[in-house]
Amino acid sequence: MLDALGTILGILLILVVVVGVLGVLALALGTRAGRKKLLQLIIVLLVVTFFSFSLLHLTPGDPARTQKPFATEAQLRPIRKEIGLDKPFLVQYKDWLFDFVRGDFGKDYSTNLPVKDSIGQQLGISLQLIFYAQFLALALAIPLGILAAYKAGTWFDKIGNAAAFGAIAIPPFVIAFVLIFYLAVQGGWFPTQQYVAFGTDPAEHFKHMFLPAVSLAIAQIAIYMRLLRSDMIQTLQEDFITMAKAKGLTNRRILWRHALRPSSFTLLTAAALNFGALIGGAVVIEVVFQLPGMGLGLVTAVATRQYSAVQAYVALIAVAFVLFNAMVDGVYSVLDPRIRHARVAAA
Amino acid sequence: MPESQPPESAGTALADEMGTTGLVADAFTVEIAGVTAGVQPTRKKRLGFGAWLAIVWLVGLIVAAIAAPILPIAGPNETFTSIQRAQAPFATISTPGGGTTTPFAEGHLLGGDRNGHDLLSRAIYGARNSLIVGFGAIAFGILVGGLLGLIGGYYRGRVDAVIVAFLDIMLAIPALVLALSLTAVFRGRVPDLWILVIALAIISVPVLGRITRANTLVWSEREFVTAARAQGAKNWRIMTREVLPNVLPAMFSIALLGVAVVIAAEAALRLLGIGLSITDPSWGGIINDGRDFLTQGITAHVVFVGSAFIFFTILSLNYLADVVRARFDVREAAI
Numbered sequence: 047m048l049d050a051l052g053t054i055l056g057i058l059l060i061l062v063v064v065v066g067v068l069g070v071l072a073l074a075l076g077t078r079a080g081r082k083k084l085l086q087l088i089i090v091l092l093v094v095t096f097f098s099f100s101l102l103h104l105t106p107g108d109p110a111r112t113q114k115p116f117a118t119e120a121q122l123r124p125i126r127k128e129i130g131l132d133k134p135f136l137v138q139y140k141d142w143l144f145d146f147v148r149g150d151f152g153k154d155y156s157t158n159l160p161v162k163d164s165i166g167q168q169l170g171i172s173l174q175l176i177f178y179a180q181f182l183a184l185a186l187a188i189p190l191g192i193l194a195a196y197k198a199g200t201w202f203d204k205i206g207n208a209a210a211f212g213a214i215a216i217p218p219f220v221i222a223f224v225l226i227f228y229l230a231v232q233g234g235w236f237p238t239q240q241y242v243a244f245g246t247d248p249a250e251h252f253k254h255m256f257l258p259a260v261s262l263a264i265a266q267i268a269i270y271m272r273l274l275r276s277d278m279i280q281t282l283q284e285d286f287i288t289m290a291k292a293k294g295l296t297n298r299r300i301l302w303r304h305a306l307r308p309s310s311f312t313l314l315t316a317a318a319l320n321f322g323a324l325i326g327g328a329v330v331i332e333v334v335f336q337l338p339g340m341g342l343g344l345v346t347a348v349a350t351r352q353y354s355a356v357q358a359y360v361a362l363i364a365v366a367f368v369l370f371n372a373m374v375d376g377v378y379s380v381l382d383p384r385i386r387h388a389r390v391a392a393a
Numbered sequence: 394m395p396e397s398q399p400p401e402s403a404g405t406a407l408a409d410e411m412g413t414t415g416l417v418a419d420a421f422t423v424e425i426a427g428v429t430a431g432v433q434p435t436r437k438k439r440l441g442f443g444a445w446l447a448i449v450w451l452v453g454l455i456v457a458a459i460a461a462p463i464l465p466i467a468g469p470n471e472t473f474t475s476i477q478r479a480q481a482p483f484a485t486i487s488t489p490g491g492g493t494t495t496p497f498a499e500g501h502l503l504g505g506d507r508n509g510h511d512l513l514s515r516a517i518y519g520a521r522n523s524l525i526v527g528f529g530a531i532a533f534g535i536l537v538g539g540l541l542g543l544i545g546g547y548y549r550g551r552v553d554a555v556i557v558a559f560l561d562i563m564l565a566i567p568a569l570v571l572a573l574s575l576t577a578v579f580r581g582r583v584p585d586l587w588i589l590v591i592a593l594a595i596i597s598v599p600v601l602g603r604i605t606r607a608n609t610l611v612w613s614e615r616e617f618v619t620a621a622r623a624q625g626a627k628n629w630r631i632m633t634r635e636v637l638p639n640v641l642p643a644m645f646s647i648a649l650l651g652v653a654v655v656i657a658a659e660a661a662l663r664l665l666g667i668g669l670s671i672t673d674p675s676w677g678g679i680i681n682d683g684r685d686f687l688t689q690g691i692t693a694h695v696v697f698v699g700s701a702f703i704f705f706t707i708l709s710l711n712y713l714a715d716v717v718r719a720r721f722d723v724r725e726a727a728i
Contacts, residue, residue, distance in 0.1 A: 086558065086561075089558065090558075090561060090562055090565050093562045093565075094562060094565050094566060097562075097566070098574075101574050101577070101578060104578045211708075211711070211712075212708065214711065215653070215704055215707040215708040215711055216700075216704055216707075217657040217660065217661065217703065217707070219660070219661060219664055219680075220680075220700040220703065220704065223680070223684075223687055223693070223696045223697075223700065224697075224700075226687065226688060227687050227690075227693040227696075231687065231688065231689075231690040231693075232690065238688060323567055325567075327567050327568075327569060329569050329570070329573070329661075329665065330569070330661045330664055330665065333664060333665055334664065344570065344573065345573070345665050345666070345667075348573055348574070348576075348577045348667065349666060349667075351577075356574060356577060359570075360566065360570055360574050363566075363567060363570050364565055364566045364567070364570070367565060367566070367567055368565045371565075
């Protein structure tokens with residue numbers, strides 16, 4: 047089952063999403079543009095789940111047959127009935143959607159266990175990985191971005207820009223292999239496979255998560271640094287910064303206390319959107335490091351042709367992604383009234 | 394830009410007068426500062442050193458990929474017993490005569506992989522598949538996404554709303570997950586290379602569609618479009634002859650980034666055990682073939698050779714995208 051940290055992260059995420067969605071709802075029902083957005087959200091969710099559902103039916107062959115390849119016709123009949131293949135397509139979708147919303151994702155036909163059980167565990171592991179990666183990326187990118195903006199145009203800034211541009215061109219799996227070779231295989235400092243729960247052994251847990259988190263974080267450090275740098279350069283030209291300088295405040299105080307907050311909107315939006323995208327986007331890293339998260343689960347389901355599991359994974363990842371984006375969008379417009387008014391005016 | 398328009402077009406003169414700057418990004422898009430190399434917007438006709446380097450690398454690759462069969466290199470599936478014994482370019486191999494040699498000295502400049510294949514040959518033949526997938530998928534994305542974006546941005550209203558909803562829905566599923574599920578669906582029905590191209594093309598449609606639409610929205614408001622309409626030009630003619638040439642730089646810039654993304658995605662799918670089969674060399678395939686050697690600590694050069702080709706290609710494409718953007722002062726949307 048979920049270990050402690052995974053559970054906490056999972057609960058936190060659910061709380062954030064629920065609060066976010068409620069906030070968006072409250073806001074949305076207030077304005078015409080908001081109601082329109084909400085309607086769009088519902089349509090997108092329906093179409094996305096419909097796409098995930100129809101994957102099973104787009105795949106070649108009889109879905110029941112793929113689950114029990116050597117069964118006789120008579121043995122297949124109860125399976126067909128269980129999946130509901132004897133009903134009309136749209137009724138099947140409706141049934142599937144109702145089950146999906148209630149958290150019933152069907153059964154894994156190789157282990158005969160509900161898909162839900164393994165997905166719960168995997169989601170916890172994926173969330174931890176994303177959380178560590180984002181934490182690392184922000185912890186390094188914020189000071190670097192501030193420094194780059196402060197030293198804009200100098201050699202430090204130019205080298206930083208070039209390094210960031212290079213880092214963006216390296217796919218995460220290439221970073222992963224370089225890290226594995228030098229730090230794990232040759233250095234022997236880090237393990238390269240498997241997952242250890244935080245509750246089992248905290249030190250081992252972080253050792254196992256370090257390389258995957260760094261692999262994901264590198265390109266993001268570069269992107270976040272550049273985003274913060276360009277916003278910060280604009281902020282540093284504002285009058286209140288001149289005012290702060292005139293008051294004789296130290297550079298450190300001006301940068302961290304006065305300039306950072308107004309410059310961090312784009313950065314935080316990008317980070318939040320990334321968080322949603324990484325739930326499915328960390329697939330390759332999870333596979334390379336054999337971390338049993340959502341990505342590895344999806345790949346395994348595709349490879350072993352567990353199509354009801356594939357449906358559940360794709361639907362879950364897409365729904366999480368859509369809800370997360372909608373939430374960021376909503377929270378963003380609550381925080382920054384300029385955007386809310388711009389959108390209302392545009393609509 | 395204006396020079397690509399016919400001289401008789403009334404729009405040309407106006408576009409020149411107005412200048413070609415002033416593109417505004419769609420209100421719903423976030424500008425990504427992260428992917429720029431810091432190339433400053435300029436009207437200079439000369440290309441910088443970096444741009445030439447990128448062009449030389451890409452053109453060299455394309456020429457080598459096309460000319461692969463007549464180049465003095467081994468076949469991609471030819472096996473050499475000498476490299477089967479030692480793979481790294483400078484590893485020592487003992488010769489029957491009692492001396493030692495290296496794969497490099499034997500003419501295998503980048504060494505070989507565990508199957509005894511010559512890596513340079515694998516990389517060049519791999520460039521064929523990687524580039525076909527990259528450019529093929531994006532070409533499809535430009536055709537479909539470009540057409541949708543142009544129609545949506547030009548006609549607006551209901552047509553636009555439907556197209557935007559369609560593109561948004563396609564963006565709602567994370568790209569790699571979409572590619573993964575599409576390959577699962579098409580597997581076994583069409584050749585592997587086509588599955589990859591189709592799956593990755595479908596992913597690129599919404600990205601190119603959005604950028605085309607956002608730019609079309611702006612350009613079709615311009616005076617030269619009104620002028621062309623007043624002269625009695627048909628919608629289709631205005632779209633293709635007046636609006637499209639101005640939207641092309643933005644599409645081209647995003648398309649270059651897109652090719653880079655698709656090349657990385659091909660490699661990623663290969664690592665997931667989905668995609669091209671083992672006899673079809675690709676850069677992702679090279680990395681996948683060298684994975685076990687790397688994790689066992691035998692040699693890392695196979696993975697690094699594949700990675701280096703991917704890295705330099707993505708770097709060149711990203712840089713050129715940035716040069717195009719700076720040259721035409723494109724302010725565009727996020728991927």
